[in-house]
Every structure is written in structure tokens, then in C-alpha cells.
Amino acid sequence: MIAASDGGRVGDSAVEIRALSKTFGVHGTGVVALDNASISIRANEFFTLLGPSGCGKTTLLRMIAGFEYPDAGQILLYGEDIAMLPPFKRPINTVFQSYALFPHKSVAENVGFGLKMQHRPKAEIDARVTDMLRLVRLEELRDRRTSQISGGQQQRVALARALAPSPKVLLLDEPLSALDYKLRKEMQIELKRMQHETGITFIFVTHDQEEALTMSDRIAVMDKGRVLQIGTPREIYGRPADRFVAGFIGETNFVPCEIARDGAGRVVARLNGGFTVGFEDAATFADRTTAILSIRPEHARAVPGLQGGTLHATVETVIFIGTGIQLHTRLNDGSSFMVRQPDFDSEGQFATGQPVSIAINDGAARLLRN
Amino acid sequence: MAVRAPFSVRNQPGFVAIAAICMFALYLPICTYVSYAFNSSGTGNGWEGFTLKWFGIAWQNREIQDAAWRSLQIAVVAATAATIMATLAAVATTRTAPYRGLTLKYVLINQPLIVPEIVTAVALLIFFARIKVWTDYSGMGYLFIAHTAFCIPFAYLPIRARLEGMDLTLETAASDLYANGWQTFREVTLPLLWPGIIAGYMLAFVISLDDVVITDFIKSGGQDTLPTFMLGQIRRSISPELNAAATGFLALSVLAVTVFYLINRKRN
Amino acid sequence: MPTVEQVGKLRVRREFRRRWLLSAPALLTILLAAVGPLAIVFLFSFMEKGDYGDVKYWHFSTDGWLSLIFERDPIDDTLGLASANVQIIWRSIKLSFLTTIFTAALGFPTAYVIATRSVRSRNTWLFLITIPFWTNLLIRTFAIQDLIRNEGLINLTLRKLGLIDAPLQLLFTDGAVLAGLTYVYFPLMVLPIYASLEKLDMRLVEAGYDLYASRLQVLRHIILPHAAPGLIAGSILVFIPSIGAYVTPRVLGGGKNMMLGNLIEQQFGQARDWPFGSALSIALLVVVTLALLVYVRNASRGSGSHHGR
Numbered sequence: 021m022i023a024a025s026d027g028g029r030v031g032d033s034a035v036e037i038r039a040l041s042k043t044f045g046v047h048g049t050g051v052v053a054l055d056n057a058s059i060s061i062r063a064n065e066f067f068t069l070l071g072p073s074g075c076g077k078t079t080l081l082r083m084i085a086g087f088e089y090p091d092a093g094q095i096l097l098y099g100e101d102i103a104m105l106p107p108f109k110r111p112i113n114t115v116f117q118s119y120a121l122f123p124h125k126s127v128a129e130n131v132g133f134g135l136k137m138q139h140r141p142k143a144e145i146d147a148r149v150t151d152m153l154r155l156v157r158l159e160e161l162r163d164r165r166t167s168q169i170s171g172g173q174q175q176r177v178a179l180a181r182a183l184a185p186s187p188k189v190l191l192l193d194e195p196l197s198a199l200d201y202k203l204r205k206e207m208q209i210e211l212k213r214m215q216h217e218t219g220i221t222f223i224f225v226t227h228d229q230e231e232a233l234t235m236s237d238r239i240a241v242m243d244k245g246r247v248l249q250i251g252t253p254r255e256i257y258g259r260p261a262d263r264f265v266a267g268f269i270g271e272t273n274f275v276p277c278e279i280a281r282d283g284a285g286r287v288v289a290r291l292n293g294g295f296t297v298g299f300e301d302a303a304t305f306a307d308r309t310t311a312i313l314s315i316r317p318e319h320a321r322a323v324p325g326l327q328g329g330t331l332h333a334t335v336e337t338v339i340f341i342g343t344g345i346q347l348h349t350r351l352n353d354g355s356s357f358m359v360r361q362p363d364f365d366s367e368g369q370f371a372t373g374q375p376v377s378i379a380i381n382d383g384a385a386r387l388l389r390n
Numbered sequence: 391m392a393v394r395a396p397f398s399v400r401n402q403p404g405f406v407a408i409a410a411i412c413m414f415a416l417y418l419p420i421c422t423y424v425s426y427a428f429n430s431s432g433t434g435n436g437w438e439g440f441t442l443k444w445f446g447i448a449w450q451n452r453e454i455q456d457a458a459w460r461s462l463q464i465a466v467v468a469a470t471a472a473t474i475m476a477t478l479a480a481v482a483t484t485r486t487a488p489y490r491g492l493t494l495k496y497v498l499i500n501q502p503l504i505v506p507e508i509v510t511a512v513a514l515l516i517f518f519a520r521i522k523v524w525t526d527y528s529g530m531g532y533l534f535i536a537h538t539a540f541c542i543p544f545a546y547l548p549i550r551a552r553l554e555g556m557d558l559t560l561e562t563a564a565s566d567l568y569a570n571g572w573q574t575f576r577e578v579t580l581p582l583l584w585p586g587i588i589a590g591y592m593l594a595f596v597i598s599l600d601d602v603v604i605t606d607f608i609k610s611g612g613q614d615t616l617p618t619f620m621l622g623q624i625r626r627s628i629s630p631e632l633n634a635a636a637t638g639f640l641a642l643s644v645l646a647v648t649v650f651y652l653i654n655r656k657r658n
Numbered sequence: 659m660p661t662v663e664q665v666g667k668l669r670v671r672r673e674f675r676r677r678w679l680l681s682a683p684a685l686l687t688i689l690l691a692a693v694g695p696l697a698i699v700f701l702f703s704f705m706e707k708g709d710y711g712d713v714k715y716w717h718f719s720t721d722g723w724l725s726l727i728f729e730r731d732p733i734d735d736t737l738g739l740a741s742a743n744v745q746i747i748w749r750s751i752k753l754s755f756l757t758t759i760f761t762a763a764l765g766f767p768t769a770y771v772i773a774t775r776s777v778r779s780r781n782t783w784l785f786l787i788t789i790p791f792w793t794n795l796l797i798r799t800f801a802i803q804d805l806i807r808n809e810g811l812i813n814l815t816l817r818k819l820g821l822i823d824a825p826l827q828l829l830f831t832d833g834a835v836l837a838g839l840t841y842v843y844f845p846l847m848v849l850p851i852y853a854s855l856e857k858l859d860m861r862l863v864e865a866g867y868d869l870y871a872s873r874l875q876v877l878r879h880i881i882l883p884h885a886a887p888g889l890i891a892g893s894i895l896v897f898i899p900s901i902g903a904y905v906t907p908r909v910l911g912g913g914k915n916m917m918l919g920n921l922i923e924q925q926f927g928q929a930r931d932w933p934f935g936s937a938l939s940i941a942l943l944v945v946v947t948l949a950l951l952v953y954v955r956n957a958s959r960g961s962g963s964h965h966g967r
Contacts, residue, residue, distance in 0.1 A: 399863055399867060400860065401771075402767070402873060402881075408764060409768040409770075409771035409772070412764050412765075412768045413768070413783075413786065413787075415841070416786075416845075419798065419801035419802050419804070419841065420790060420793070420797070420801050422801065422804060422811055423800060423801035423804055426804070471687075475683040475687060476684060478681065478683060478684065479680065479681040479684035479685070481680055482679075483677070486677070489674060491678075495681055495685065498685055498688055498693065499685070501692055501693055502688070504946070505692070505696070505943060505946070506901075506942055506943070507902065508904045508919040508923070508939070508942070509696070509902070509922075509940075509942055510692055512922060512935060512936070512939050513692075513695030513696050513699045515926060516695065516702060516936075517694070519712075535687065535690065536691050538691070539687050539690070539691035539692045540692065542684050542687065542688060546684070599794070600792075602794075602795060602796050603904050607923075617796045620800070621905070621909075624909055636794070636797050639797075640794065643793050644793065647788065647789060
């Protein structure tokens with residue numbers, strides 16, 4: 021079940037995954053790691069595999085690298101099927117989550133390792149190592165033991181080592197997860213810059229949706245071995261394909277509704293209490309079916325008091341978040357609803373227990389199937 | 391009034407005393423035995439003065455020389471062969487999902503640890519006696535192969551332990567960076583495994599040096615090792631040069647074990 | 659073009675074969691010089707004994723096994739109890755049990771003391787305990803012999819102190835063998851107990867005292883249960899070599915206080931009864947294997963139950 025909102029043509033793709041499946045353990049009782057996954061990744065693209073733990077993103081990455089072999093399906097690198105090649109025959113390199121730097125070799129020896137295994141002449145290796153260390157700004161650590169440098173520096177060495185042999189594709193397996201917040205933010209920008217400079221296709225794995233939205237050209241959202249949606253960050257965020265994607269990316273409120281027509285004949289969603297909301301892609305849904313409306317907190321606006329034609333709720337908690345306020349409210353049917361809005365003129369206006377009216381930006385809500 | 395020691399959560403009454411006595415008792419016999427090698431009195435009936443002459447005499451004694459040399463030869467051959475085979479076997483049986491025959495292999499490799507030495511000695515006696523009759527060969531080959539066999543598990547266990555403690559991702563990273571199987575082994579696995587291999591070698595060496603029972607049973611005439619030579623001397627009166635030779639061997643064992651310990655400590 | 663499944667299966671099969679190839683040298687050597695010959699022993703135990711040692715090939719008989727407990731009266735060919743053999747078997751069992759108990763009684767406090775020292779000195783203590791263990795068994799046994807013989811240090815000291823007039827006969831007794839076995843296998847008991855006690859969290863002991871437990875109660879209810887897996891492991895590790903001991907009873911027991919190991923050797927030496935010797939060996943092997951199974955069962959159960967605590 022793929023919702024590819026881009027129109028990538030097969031000819032464009034650097035890496036093409038076709039119907040890849042993998043089950044660990046005995047068939048029937050084992051764990052399904054990948055279920056018929058298909059993805060098309062373009063050249064010179066920063067592509068992210070995003071999903072919760074166990075969704076199959078790491079398994080997929082390892083298969084592209086060659087550390088696992090699929091039960092069925094194809095992995096095409098510029099049109100050639102590499103699914104069955106051992107890792108050392110693929111022009112693809114990996115940056116590991118634990119960095120996996122060789123502890124008995126120096127920084128320079130680590131960075132030059134791939135080239136040494138390819139039997140390049142020593143002079144060429146030395147020159148390339150110098151270039152790479154300059155790229156990651158670690159020239160002075162050249163002869164240090166890898167156990168003597170900091171975590172952030174180790175991460176950059178791992179990056180340099182993977183880039184040195186000029187691979188066609190670079191795989192990154194949650195490389196920033198061990199870094200502290202500030203360093204992480206810095207490295208995110210660094211990685212983006214490096215991808216642009218080198219022009220290599222980056223395939224990035226993470227479970228942090230904020231990280232994915234920040235860095236990616238396109239994202240594939242995965243869950244339970246399946247690819248749920250592929251698209252740009254804007255598309256994934258604004259037009260999630262299903263309930264899981266909507267809930268996993270950013271925050272949202274789920275409200276049950278019924279499809280109906282309003283007075284002007286427009287297709288709208290009717291919520292409990294009669295309140296109707298317009299939503300995007302309205303034309304594709306049939307009358308009187310039930311569905312779920314996904315409303316992002318920033319697309320709702322609350323005012324004190326009860327007014328007609330709005331969603332009625334009671335305030336439970338008010339949180340000041342610097343850029344505005346966050347209201348946790350409870351609707352009449354008992355479900356919770358969160359609103360996020362700027363704080364311009366509402367200081368002291370909202371208190372616990374207060375009834376409020378919530379309006380939804382027309383067309384901003386997204387309709388999802390039950 | 392005597393001041394009572396504060397209540398100690400840690401200590402149980404009498405335990406420290408027992409432990410101290412045990413440690414003392416552990417070393418007393420050995421130290422006494424070793425002291426005979428330095429005692430200028432040849433009868434062992436009292437300390438008469440420090441001397442190194444017994445070591446000189448032991449060094450000159452033909453039989454002791456012979457036996458000591460043979461012990462060393464066997465130990466080097468057995469330890470080398472056992473360590474090489476154990477390394478291969480460890481690589482084959484460690485860090486892998488259980489496969490058919492793995493447990494069987496593991497039990498077989500460690501079999502010499504499980505079976506009492508006397509039983510193995512008897513079995514080999516019978517077996518080799520037959521072969522001696524058929525082939526007329528009674529050289530050191532039997533000793534080499536028997537020692538290698540029971541040294542294998544002693545080399546295997548430290549190597550296996552070291553292998554299991556190694557980060558598997560390192561070899562994955564190597565193959566990601568274009569190293570094929572042999573290159574990965576040579577560049578990554580072997581250098582990191584090396585301390586374990588040394589430790590295994592040390593252990594195998596000591597075990598072979600010290601063996602008494604199996605060697606005694608399967609040796610042919612004139613093929614004494616130092617331990618079997620000493621065993622043959624038990625009815626004789628005290629011989630300080632024998633003590634001296636034994637002390638020398640003891641020092642060798644202690645050295646090997648110390649190296650082993652230091653290697654393990656460094657790893658941790 | 660081979661399918662994905664076919665290539666996958668081929669890879670698995672090749673990997674399988676590689677692993678067997680790598681372990682082949684070790685396995686072959688052991689099969690040839692350790693395991694294989696055992697089969698011959700088993701076979702020999704069922705054969706008729708030869709006139710000058712060896713066996714009468716392919717003449718089968720159960721005499722070897724019967725000789726364990728019985729002996730044939732040479733005159734009227736009836737079976738009577740072979741008291742000498744039974745005595746030796748009994749001595750072996752008795753001495754190994756006693757060795758286990760003594761090493762446990764001494765080893766437990768020792769292991770406890772080591773486990774409660776600072777981390778630095780712990781390693782030194784362990785090193786000191788391990789060293790004697792790796793030195794030659796023969797040397798250690800000779801050292802004990804030197805100590806307890808009539809002109810040895812112990813008798814000498816006792817006479818000097820005026821406690822005795824004539825030397826005590828310590829050597830060549832059951833007690834000497836027991837002392838020797840205890841001495842030699844003491845480290846084997848300490849190390850597993852230490853391994854168990856090392857994991858003891860002192861705070862549990864503090865909690866015990868906090869809740870009004872006496873020293874004895876803390877020992878019984880908190881410390882001993884923690885040490886139990888190590889105690890059992892150590893007991894098996896001591897029992898197994900003790901019951902198969904050969905050198906120690908030979909050096910310290912002379913020819914009179916024989917244990918199983920010496921009895922077996924005798925059959926291949928002067929007594930020339932190879933089938934009987936073989937039967938004894940197999941019997942010993944069975945006992946040891948049973949003890950080992952107990953150990954393995956305890957080890958796997960022990961590691962599981964600890965999670966529950």
C-alpha cells in the first residue's frame with residue numbers, strides 16, 4: 021500500500037526497491053520485517069526512511085548495504101540488480117549508528133580503509149584521506165587513535181571513512197542518535213551541506229520525525245514492514261495518507277465525522293454536535309460515510325465562551341510554550357482536543373474549566389479513512 | 391575498657407581468619423618445596439644456608455636435561471598446533487545463530503575437560519599399543535598428538551571468549567568497505583583477536599608442561615618428560631636437584647599464567 | 659537467472675560447509691586422540707581377558723563388569739563379593755565426598771572475603787588463588803608429601819615444640835590423600851563461589867540487618883542463597899576430578915590407600931585384567947557424566963531463576 025505523491029519515473033532512479041520482503045525466523049511464526057516494500061530514490065537526493073522501532077527501516081537499509089538478503093524482490097542500483105551481491109561488491113557505503121571505527125587503527129587508517137581494500141596506490145590514498153579530513157574539518161586528528169577522540173569527532177570520522185571511496189550511495193543508520201541536542205542540530209546542517217557538496221545520494225534512517233522533516237528532500241514513512249507514504253516533507257506533513265502517518269508526523273487531533281453536504285452543496289464533514297468543516301480533496305469521498313478528520317493543533321483557534329457554528333470544549337490545561345499557548349481541552353463527547361495558537365491578546369483569558377469555542381481553518385483539515 | 395570495633399556489615403566473624411589461614415596453607419607447601427632447592431643442606435632437615443648449587447647440578451644431570459627438553463618440545467608443538475586448530479574452530483562456532491551440529495561440536499571440542507584423565511590415558515594406552523604393534527613406530531608422535539588433543543579446549547575457551555566480546559559491527563563495516571572474507575579476517579578480526587590467541591597459547595603451554603597421567607601411560611621407554619621423571623623418583627630419597635628442576639618449571643608456569651592474567655586485565 | 663531463494667539457500671549451505679571445514683582439524687584431532695579411543699575401551703570391557711594382558715579378540719564376556727563387585731572363587735567357581743575392589747570403590751566415593759565438603763567449608767568463607775574486598779585487591783587475591791592451580795599437580799602433591807612425611811616440616815615443628823616424641827605417621831593414610839585432594843582442588847571451589855558472590859549487592863545485606871536479622875540469619879537467608887549456584891558448581895568441579903584422582907593417591911597413599919584411578923592403572927599394569935580396567939573406566943566415566951549433567955541443569959536453571967529475584 022503505497023501513496024507515492026510524487027511522479028518519479030523509473031529512469032530517474034539511483035536506487036529502486038521492488039517488492040522487497042523479508043521474514044526472520046521460521047515462516048509462519050517468524051517476524052515479518054519487510055512486507056512487499058517498493059521505493060524509488062532519485063540520484064543526488066537526500067532521502068529518509070522514517071518510522072518507529074521495528075518498522076523495517078533498518079532492515080531495508082541493511083539490505084541495500086548487503087548485510088541482509090531478501091526473501092523476495094529486487095534492489096536495483098542504476099538499473100542493475102544488486103540484491104544478491106555481497107557487501108564488498110557494492111559501491112555503497114554505510115555510516116553505522118555505533119560508528120564502528122576500527123579501534124586498532126588510527127583516524128587516517130580508518131578513513132583510508134576502503135581505498136586500501138580496493139588496492140589503490142598509497143599516494144592516492146593519502147591524498148584522498150587528506151581531502152576527506154578537510155571536508156569534515158578534522159585534519160589535525162589524523163594520527164590519533166579512534167578511542168581518544170570525542171563522540172562527535174568519531175561520527176565525523178565515520179562519515180569521512182564512508183565517503184572516501186566515492187560511493188554511488190551513502191547509507192546513514194541513525195548516525196546522530198548518540199549526540200546531544202546542540203551537536204545534533206549542528207550535524208544535521210553539516211550533513212545537508214555535505215550531501216549538496218558531494219552530490220552523492222544519501223539514504224538516511226531515523227525514528228525522529230522532526231529530524232526527517234528538517235533534512236530530507238523526500239521521506240518514506242514505514243510501519244510494520246510496509247511503506248505507507250512517500251513524499252516531500254511538505255506533502256507528508258500536510259497531506260498524510262492515513263491515520264498512522266498523520267499521527268506519527270507532528271501532532272494532530274483525530275475527530276470522527278460523517279460526510280455530508282452543506283447548504284451550498286459542498287462536501288463537508290459533519291462532527292458531533294452538527295458543526296461542519298470543509299476539508300481538502302473533498303471531491304473524492306462519498307456521502308454519509310463515516311471517516312476520521314485529522315486537524316493539526318495550529319489549524320484550530322479557540323476563543324472563550326460558547327458560540328454557534330463551532331466545536332464546543334472545556335479547557336483542562338493551559339501551557340505557555342514561548343511562541344504561543346497550547347490548550348488541552350475536552351470535547352463534549354469526552355475526547356481530547358489540543359489547540360496551539362499565538363498569545364497576542366489572550367493573556368489570562370483561558371483558565372481550567374472554562375468553556376471555549378474552537379474554530380477550524382477551512383480546508384486545513386484532512387480526511388482519513390476509518 | 392576495650393573499644394569495640396564498629397559493626398561491620400561486610401565482614402562475617404571468623405571468615406577473614408579462615409581465608410587468611412587458607413591462603414597461607416595454599417602457599418606453605420609450595421614455598422617449603424621450593425626452599426629445598428635453595429637449601430644448601432641436601433637432606434631437607436633444616437635450613438643451612440642459601441645456595442644456587444642445586445640448580446647447577448640439575449642443569450648438568452643428563453636425565454633431568456633430557457626430560458626437561460622433551461617436556462618443552464612437546465609443549466611447544468602441542469600448544470602451537472592446538473592454538474591454530476582452536477582459533478579456526480572458535481571462528482567457526484562463535485557468534486552464529488545455532489545451526490545443526492553446533493552443540494555437538496562444542497561438546498566434542500571440550501571433551502578432554504569432561505573426561506577424567508585416567509580414562510583418556512587408559513583409552514590411549516590401548517589404542518596406541520595396537521598401532522605400535524601394527525606400524526612398529528614408537529616415536530614421540532603419540533605424545534604430540536595426545537597433548538595437542540587435550541590442549542585444544544584450553545586454547546579454545548579464551549579465544550572463544552574474546553571473539554564473543556568483539557563488536558560484530560566492525561567486521562560488517564569492513565565488508566561494507568570492500569574487504570572480502572580473508573581481508574576482513576586479516577585486517578580486523580585477527581588483530582583484535584590476538585590477545586585471546588596469546589592467552590590460549592599460554593594456557594595450552596602450561597597444561598601440556600604439567601601433564602602427568604596421560605604422558606605416563608602412553609610414553610615408550612626412555613621418553614620421560616619432567617613430570618613423569620619425577621613420578622618415577624617418588625620412592626627415592628630427597629633429591630634437591632629434582633626440586634631445583636621442578637622449581638624452574640614452576641617459575642615457567644607462573645610466568646605463563648602471569649602473562650595470561652595481564653593480557654586479560656588489559657582487555658578489561 | 660537463479661531466484662532469490664535459490665541464491666539464498668546456496669549461500670546458507672556454503673556458509674554451513676565453511677564452518678564445518680574450519681572446525682574439522684580440531685574435531686578430527688580430538689576424535690582420534692580422545693573420543694575415538696573411548697569406544698575401544700567400551701568394547702574391551704565386554705571382552706575376555708587375555709593371558710598376558712590385552713584381550714582375547716572377539717571373545718565376549720561380562721567378566722570385566724562382574725569384577726567390579728564380585729570375584730570368582732577359583733575352586734568352586736561361585737561368585738562372591740570382591741571386598742578389595744568394593745573397598746577401593748567405597749574409599750573413592752567417600753574421599754571425593756569429603757573433599758567436596760571440606761573444600762566447600764573452607765572455600766565459602768574465603769570466596770566471601772575476596773568478594774567483599776575493594777575491586778583492586780580482589781583481582782590480586784584471585785590471581786594469588788589461581789597461581790597454585792596452574793602449577794604442576796605433581797609438584798603440589800610432592801609438596802604436601804614433603805610437609806607431612808616423618809621428617810617433614812609438620813613433624814619437625816611438633817617435635818621441636820615438644821608436643822610429640824616420635825613422628826606421627828601422617829603419610830600413606832586416607833587422611834593424607836584427603837588432605838592432598840583438598841589442597842589441590844581448593845581453588846576450583848573458590849572461583850565459582852566467588853563468581854556468585856561477586857553479584858551480591860551489599861545493600862541486600864544491609865537491608866537484612868536493618869530488618870533485625872542476626873548475623874546467622876543474614877548468612878542463612880541472604881548470603882548463602884546467593885552463593886548457592888556457585889557452591890553447587892564448585893562442588894561438581896571438585897567432585898569430578900577427585901573421584902578420578904590418580905597422582906594424589908599414588909604419591910600420598912603409597913600402594914595401600916588406592917582409589918579408582920590407581921585400581922584402573924593396576925589392571926593395565928601388574929594385574930593384567932584389561933576388560934576389568936576398561937569396565938572400571940567406563941563406570942567412572944558414567945558417574946562423572948551424571949555429575950556433569952547435574953551441573954549443566956543447575957547452571958541453566960540458576961541463570962533463569964535469578965531474573966525472578
